[in-house]
Amino acid sequence: MNAKTSRPAGDDAAAARREHAALASEIARHDRLYHGLDAPEISDADYDALRRRLGELEAAHPALADTAEVSRKVGAAPSEKFAKARHSVPMLSLGNVFDDEEAEEFVARVRRFLALAEDAPLAIVVEPKIDGLSLNLRYEDGALVQATTRGDGETGEVVTANALTIGDIPRRLAGSPPAVLEARGEVYMARADFAALNAAREAAGEPTFANPRNSAAGSLRQLDPAITASRPLRFFAYAIGEVSAPPAASQWGLLEAFKDWGLPVNPLARRVDTAGEMLARFRDIGGRRADLPYDIDGVVYKVDDFALQRRLGFVSRAPRWAVAHKFAAEVAATRLEAIEIQVGRTGALTPVARLAPVTVGGVVVSNATLHNEDEIARKDVRVGDWVEVRRAGDVIPQVIGPVPARRPEGTVPYVFPETCPACGSAAVREVDAKTGERDVVRRCTGGLVCPAQAVERLRHFAARDAMDIEGLGDERIELFHAEGLVKSPADIYSLAARDAASASPLHEREGFGEASTAKLFAAIERSRKAPLARFVYALGIRRVGETNAKRLARHFGAFDALRDAALHAVRGDGAARAEFEAIDGVGPTVADAVIAFFAEKHNEDELDRLLPALDLSPPEAVAEGSPVAGKTVVFTGALERMTRDEAKARAETLGAKVSGSVSAKSDIVVAGPGAGSKLAKARELGLRVLTEDEWLALIGG
C-alpha cells in the first residue's frame, strides 16, 4: 500500500494553506502523544504520511514552512521527571522515502547538491532502521559519564543510571577512543522479550505496552534504575555526537571503530556504491524482517564519506546526507461500526472510525482516523461498510476506504453533522474570502461556551510546552471543568484561594491528598512567572505555535506592547498591522490570526481577568552566535568551492538570511567570477563585498 493514494488533491495556494494549518496542528498533537507520553494514537506509517504531505505542501508553497514549527521540530519536550541536559550536538531526525523512485531521488539530490559528476563514486551505507528510541552515550576517557534521551532534539533526559543497566552498553570502551566521544544509537527490546514482559504485566494486572518500541521507551524512562535493570533492553550504535577528535573518516569506518571499542553494531549494515545496490539491500533486509528477533521499520541510507556529509549539512529537522526508506504498511479489512465526531481545542470536528476489532500486523485495532468530511464523501465511506484499515508500527491506524464488493444492503451515505456534538452550536466550514473555497475542516462556533473546546483550551494552556503546570493534567482539567471549578484559564489562578474557603477542599478528596494538592498549587504559583513566549503560545491563538510565539515575544518584549499593537490593528490602524507582518517569519496569515484573536470580545475579557494574576518573564536577548547571525547575505556570480544550494544552506545554518536581490537592507554580498549588476549595485550602495574565499574565512572555512 502506498501512502500516496490517500493524499488529498489541492494545489491552489489558499487550499494549500488551510490544509497545511490543519496538518500542522494534527502533527503537533501526535508529536506530543508519541514523544511526551509514549502513547501514540496513530501508526508510524500514518504519521509519516501526514509529515510527507506537509513537506509536499511546503515544497510547493515555501512561505508555508514558516507558519508551522512542526516542520522543524523533532520529538517533544523532555519529561519533568528527569534531569535535563542540552545536547552539544543536536539529535535530529530523518526524512523518509516510501518507494524506489524516491530513494533514487535521494541519491540524485545528493549528487546534484554536491555537483558530483555522473561517474564520480558515491558510497552509501545501508543500515536497518531499528524501531526503538535513540540514546546518546557520552564517554570521557573511555568511561561512560552520561546517557541522554533525544527529548526535543536540543535537550534530553539524563538516564545514565538506567543506561548502565543495559548489558549491551559498555561502562568502559576498549581500545583507544577519543577523549570525548558521544556514541549514539537505538535502545530496543526484542519481540520475544516484549511478549514475555507483557504476559507478566497482564498476569499482575498491570497495563500492557502496545509494542516493543513503547515498551523500550517506558522501560528506559524509569525513575528507578532497578526497574530498567529488570527489563531486557538492548542497544545498537550507529552515529556520533560530540567528539574531541574525528574517530573515522566515514560512516563505515565509524561502525568499524564502534566494534573495536566494544559497542554493538547491527550486523546487517552494508556499504554499497550505487542506487541499484542500495535498493537491492533494502529488499534483502525487508525479506529478513520477519525472522529478525527485533522490530525494524525500514532501512536508513547514509552518505558514507564524512567530508561529504559535512558539506551536505542539514535541513531544518533532518540531515541532507541520510534518509529513512520505510517498509510499506500492513492492511486488513473489518466492519465500520460507527463514525464518531471528536471536537478539538480549536473547535475542529474530527471523524473517528469505530471498528469491529481486527488484527493488523499483530496488533488489535478498533479505532482509526477518517481524516475529514471531504475524505469520507470522496471515498463514500458508510457506517456498516467493510473498510480497509492500514497500520505499521503503532496504535490507531487509518481507514483507506470501503471494500465496495462487500457493501451490505441498506447502507446510506454518511451525513457529516452540521452541529457540534459537544455543545449543539452550529458547526461551519469557513469560506475563504478571496477564493470562495470552503475549509476542509468544519468547526464549532461555540467558542468558550463549548465544553469540548474549553477543556482542550485549558489542557493546552496548562501543558508542559505552554504554562507548564505540573499536576494539572487531562483528568484533573476534565474534573475541574465538569464541576465548574475551572472554566477558563483565569480560574486556575483563583483556584487555591477558592479552595481554602471551600467546605470540601481538594485535599480531602480521593486522588488528591495534602501533598499532591500542595504540589499542584505550587506549580500554579510558579507558572505565574512563565516566560512571555510560552504564555503567548498558551493562549492557543490559531497559527501561533511555539516558534511564532517566540517571534512575537521577542519582537514586542512585553505582553502589553503586543496587545496594544494588536488592538490598534483591530481598529484598522494600518501601521500596527504592518508591524506584525514585518516581523521576521510572521507574515500576513499569522498577523490575521493574531489580530482576529484580539478582536474577539471574550478573549479580551479573559485577558483582563488573566493578566493581573501573572508576572510573566521577559524574553531573553537573542544569543549572539556566528559572525553572520542576523545578517542578510546575497550570493552572486559563480561559486567555485561550493554549490549555490550548499552556500545558502551553510549561511542559514549560521543564522544569516539569504536573499536573492541586493538592496540597502543587504549586509554582505559574496561575489564570484562573472558577477554583474548585483555587484555593481552593491558597490553603489557601499555594501560589504566579499570574495568566496573571504566569505569562507569569515564563517570559519
Ligand code: IVH
Ligand atoms: S541515524 C542524524 N540510523 O530513527 C541522523 N537512526 O527517524 C540520526 N533510527 O532518531 C539518525 N535506526 O532513533 C539512524 N540505523 C539508524 C537508525 C536510526 C533507527 C532511529 C533514530 C532516529 C530515527 C529517525
